[in-house]
């Protein structure tokens with residue numbers, strides 16, 4: 001197949017690597033890509049945010065499948081245009097992508113579908129914010145309504161900080177004040193063809209910038225998969241996945257279909273396992289980053305098959321995806337100053353040595369070639385990904401690989417998957 005992958009992060013590199021590893025002779029194209037993706041796919045010039053440009057490119061180059069990585073092209077209507085022109089595309093249209101683009105939309109769909117989530121109120125003024133904070137009590141949860149790359153949320157005991165966060169986003173529209181939910185978090189991905197869903201293996205993401213879940217929220221600093229501790233509460237991964245499929249994914253997919261906005265693509269359920277049961281904290285309309293970097297290396301079923309089946313409405317014919325028993329751990333290397341103000345343009349060294357470590361590969365996020373070497377071009381620079389039969393080994397491999405990589409001012413968490421490895 002000729003497959004065009006849109007996006008430029010480590011998630012898109014992970015998708016490209018998974019497609020390449022099928023050894024099916026796919027012709028892989030990517031836009032805009034990065035220096036790592038360029039080694040595994042041909043980079044092409046097309047503006048991924050321009051629906052007609054992407055459609056024209058796909059038609060001119062007889063692309064068999066377009067895979068949309070990030071949310072921005074979805075919100076821009078790229079998938080709508082491709083679908084109208086008859087090109088198979090993995091990614092929802094603009095309307096269904098509101099599951100991620102608008103927290104208010106997602107809350108409405110959840111309410112209509114009877115999906116369990118935290119209680120929340122919309123506040124339009126500082127007075128309304130203060131009243132809602134006092135109603136729910138501490139810890140306080142304040143969320144911006146639109147896309148904010150994982151940075152629009154604050155969870156804090158500090159009432160003044162909660163109000164200050166709300167004030168930053170209020171000029172752009174109402175903010176959401178939410179009930180605090182306590183428990184472990186799970187990211188669970190569902191492939192959907194608008195009607196049928198197939199779940200991938202669960203992962204856990206580390207959202208805070210610093211060790212011990214301190215510091216600000218980020219796009220994600222590391223992840224691991226699978227989650228062996230799910231067995232204690234649910235009996236096993238399969239039971240957990242079946243439960244979330246029935247109580248969360250299918251009701252949402254059915255509701256979106258009934259509203260005439262079918263969800264074709266990846267429904268990302270961000271969950272908190274509270275004592276009272278599973279609660280949705282957010283949906284995304286695309287693969288998670290960095291969770292994808294640990295989920296896809298464990299996928300045994302050919303990814304292209306699943307994505308094409310979702311894009312063409314034939315997921316019902318596909319068996320449940322199969323995953324390897326190996327575990328995967330990924331650690332993100334970030335630039336100095338990330339997430340507030342990343343310093344970019346610095347040289348990056350030692351990647352070959354890192355990838356020489358057994359079971360390790362690198363998913364590039366913000367890298368570019370310069371003067372015969374690599375430079376970091378953004379906040380999250382790359383992901384070291386390690387697979388192994390057990391978490392202790394996977395962690396050791398990931399951190400050994402990281403020790404070979406040089407980036408002035410670069411930082412990473414040292415406690416990714418530490419607890420599960422114990």
Ligand code: AMP
Pocket residue numbers: 118141143150153155178179180181182185207217270281282
């Ligand atoms: P979100 O962008 O909605 O996924 O929120 C980012 C992170 O903030 C989540 O992964 C949680 O760690 C935390 N968070 C969001 N909502 C809540 C909540 N209601 N209770 C506790 N933590 C939350």
Ligand code: GLY
Pocket residue numbers: 150205219220284287288289290291
């Ligand atoms: N890792 C969180 C996200 O992709 O939104």
